[in-house]
Amino acid sequence: MNITRRHLMLLLPAAAVAWESVLAGTPEASPNYTMTGHWWGMLIDIPKCIGCGNCVRACQAENDVPDGFFRTWVERYHVDDWNLANPQVISPDGGKEGFPSVAEDPDGKYFFVPKLCNQCADSPCTQVCPVGATFISPDGVVLVDQKYCMGCAYCVQACPYGCRYIHPQKRVADKCTLCYHRITKGLTTACCEVCPTGARQLADLKNPNDPIHAFLKTHSVQVLKPQMATGAKVFYNQLDGSVR
Amino acid sequence: MSIFRDAGHLFRLAGVYLAGTLTFLVIRAAVVPHSFGQYGHYRGAAIAEIAAKPLHYAGHQTCEICHSDIARTKAAGMHAHVNCEACHGPLAKHAADPSIDPGKPDVATLCVRCHAASAARPKSFPQVDAEQHAGGVPCNTCHQPHNPAIAAAGGSK
Numbered sequence: 001m002n003i004t005r006r007h008l009m010l011l012l013p014a015a016a017v018a019w020e021s022v023l024a025g026t027p028e029a030s031p032n033y034t035m036t037g038h039w040w041g042m043l044i045d046i047p048k049c050i051g052c053g054n055c056v057r058a059c060q061a062e063n064d065v066p067d068g069f070f071r072t073w074v075e076r077y078h079v080d081d082w083n084l085a086n087p088q089v090i091s092p093d094g095g096k097e098g099f100p101s102v103a104e105d106p107d108g109k110y111f112f113v114p115k116l117c118n119q120c121a122d123s124p125c126t127q128v129c130p131v132g133a134t135f136i137s138p139d140g141v142v143l144v145d146q147k148y149c150m151g152c153a154y155c156v157q158a159c160p161y162g163c164r165y166i167h168p169q170k171r172v173a174d175k176c177t178l179c180y181h182r183i184t185k186g187l188t189t190a191c192c193e194v195c196p197t198g199a200r201q202l203a204d205l206k207n208p209n210d211p212i213h214a215f216l217k218t219h220s221v222q223v224l225k226p227q228m229a230t231g232a233k234v235f236y237n238q239l240d241g242s243v244r
Numbered sequence: 245m246s247i248f249r250d251a252g253h254l255f256r257l258a259g260v261y262l263a264g265t266l267t268f269l270v271i272r273a274a275v276v277p278h279s280f281g282q283y284g285h286y287r288g289a290a291i292a293e294i295a296a297k298p299l300h301y302a303g304h305q306t307c308e309i310c311h312s313d314i315a316r317t318k319a320a321g322m323h324a325h326v327n328c329e330a331c332h333g334p335l336a337k338h339a340a341d342p343s344i345d346p347g348k349p350d351v352a353t354l355c356v357r358c359h360a361a362s363a364a365r366p367k368s369f370p371q372v373d374a375e376q377h378a379g380g381v382p383c384n385t386c387h388q389p390h391n392p393a394i395a396a397a398g399g400s401k
Contacts, residue, residue, distance in 0.1 A: 143290065
């Protein structure tokens with residue numbers, strides 16, 4: 001068969017498309033972990049948190065988080081009984097070494113609030129990335145592709161929870177990965193592993209046998225900044241109204 | 245008839261467009277990472293790269309393979325749900341090579357991190373003023389950390 005110039009012109013685009021799909025390759029087979037079988041979140045049981053800072057230290061060790069930056073941190077709230085709008089919040093070095101002891105306050109209350117990336121299903125941080133370097137994975141974890149990130153910090157500004165930072169050495173966005181390298185191996189996150197009271201619990205919302213479902217049904221649970229409609233998947237049990 | 249008279253230059257124009265499209269596709273195939281768009285508007289291979297990062301915390305399941313005796317002691321007491329590395333720190337290296345000494349945790353800083361009395365802590369959580377409670381005697385003189393009830397200790401360990 002003779003290929004005329006006309007035939008060639010028709011064939012070339014088709015060939016280019018075919019070549020592209022060859023280059024894309026087949027999705028990597030992962031025998032022990034199916035991304036579509038999970039939808040990760042976390043439960044934070046505020047009445048159980050003792051402010052020991054184990055989670056902060058474990059996160060820094062597990063993920064090589066530089067000093068002064070935090071993928072998770074603990075805040076201590078002090079709220080006067082009537083002054084919900086003006087809580088006094090401290091978090092010395094992210095709560096890494098715990099908190100100074102306080103005496104009972106007859107006119108107010110103290111409590112701890114651990115914070116981390118809320119792994120939002122409709123996250124503002126992924127929407128603003130101009131290069132597609134941050135995304136929500138098929139199993140519901142917001143991740144940063146640090147080879148693709150150019151460090152513009154749009155996402156750092158977009159996160160309503162202040163959960164992102166620019167890594168001082170790598171000059172790219174960094175954040176909680178929900179210990180993706182652990183949860184895909186069947187382990188829990190470093191922070192949940194070391195939490196002595198079970199105040200933090202990893203939750204797989206797609207697993208019908210996960211205790212999170214029974215907990216959500218029987219407790220008053222809230223997410224942070226629900227008015228922002230971010231689809232946050234870090235659920236706080238007995239969250240005080242003063243928490244921002 | 246007259247509308248097709250000078251149609252030749254339209255075909256040439258179409259050719260230019262086609263060549264442009266082809267050039268675009270070739271450059272795109274060359275510079276866009278192969279797995280971009282595999283799952284969405286991002287590099288699909290990044291997920292596997294992040295999942296391949298090394299572990300520092302081995303996880304209590306791994307510890308309990310060798311230290312099943314400690315696991316049994318622990319399960320009987322108040323520290324049943326405190327995992328090994330909560331106090332001992334990240335020990336994945338020790339788990340991979342048991343000859344690496346994990347070191348002993350320092351009770352002077354460790355116990356009070358959780359148990360120093362503070363009104364900010366939940367009321368039901370056991371708390372002490374360490375100075376008043378022990379007067380500088382190390383906690384593990386009376387409390388065996390793996391099962392801290394004094395009746396369970398029978399001396400120190």
